[in-house]
Amino acid sequence: MKTAPGSIDGLGNNVLLPGDSATADYRNSGGYVLSGPEYLTIFDGLTGQALATTPYTPGRGTVSDWGDSYGNRVDRFLAGVAYLDGSRPTLLMCRGYYTKTHIAAWDWRDRQLTKRWQFDAANGTAYAGQGNHQLSIADVDSDGKQEIIYGSMTVDDNGTGLYSTGLGHGDALHVSDFNPTRPGLEVFAVHEDMGSSGNRGSTFRDAATGSILYSTPATGDTGRGVIMD
Ligand SMILES: [Ca+2]
Ligand SMILES: [Ca+2]
Ligand SMILES: [Ca+2]
Structure with missing residues (x-):
């Protein structure tokens, strides 16, 4: 699934790669997010736990x-x-x-x-x-x-x-x-x-x-x- 800083997995943990902030707000004045990290995350289908995350x-x-x-x-x-x-x-x-x-x-x-x-x-x-x-x-x-x-x-x-x-x-x-x-x-x-x-x-x-x-x-x-x- 496509994720980004701010995503939270099924165990309540932040989906985050090193150096990124879970509370950063990348929205522009129009509400679009045109900057900031983008991820690809694999989740456990039963628990929602994030198993692997990589840059999108x-x-x-x-x-x-x-x-x-x-x-x-x-x-x-x-x-x-x-x-x-x-x-x-x-x-x-x-x-x-x-x-x-x-x-x-x-x-x-x-x-x-x-x-x-x-x-x-x-x-x-x-x-x-x-x-x-x-x-x-x-x-x-x-x-x-x-x-x-x-x-x-x-x-x-x-x-x-x-x-x-x-x-x-x-x-x-x-x-x-x-x-x-x-x-x-x-x-x-x-x-x-x-x-x-x-x-x-x-x-x-x-x-x-x-x-x-x-x-x-x-x-x-x-x-x-x-x-x-
Ligand atoms: Ca074929
Ligand atoms: Ca045919
Ligand atoms: Ca073929």
Whole structure:
């Protein structure tokens, strides 16, 4: 879980790294917290005891790099759990989806927290600006390991980009074997930025390649959408 100075665990203890203050107040005049430490903490699910804390990665860096300067989009996070090796769970902590995008994969093994890999999509690159308000996890390339379907792009189990459609941000996403007569999984998504999506309001794509199988035309943000087999 993402934590910071001021967080208190289930035993009543401060979650704090050396040199930080539990009573520091990092709020700015607008109420946003745009400075100060950020942590990642593993908690005991039964007691809430903090078991391990490490600095959160990536940090904020330059706030405006995330899509606005007042501090909204710097704090867009997604999280999930994926079986990246096909057998054991890995924690995914993700920051950013309107512009630059980062996915950190963390293993919790033998009470040790270690970073497995970090996927970094800098501004202006093909994998930036593709995230949704949610992610999905599925084995899209049938290798027995799970991939991360991050809006309009997909990251392979080893932390490299599998493909980016370039269709951009959207508000809804569904992944399954929606067409059982067609091999593999499919992704259905709606799209917000018509410039990126090529005036497609929704798309139905091959989950492994990103190839668009079906789409609907639109002239503006298609904010909601669902598909059912
Ligand atoms: Ca896979
Ligand atoms: Ca794979
Ligand atoms: Ca299918």
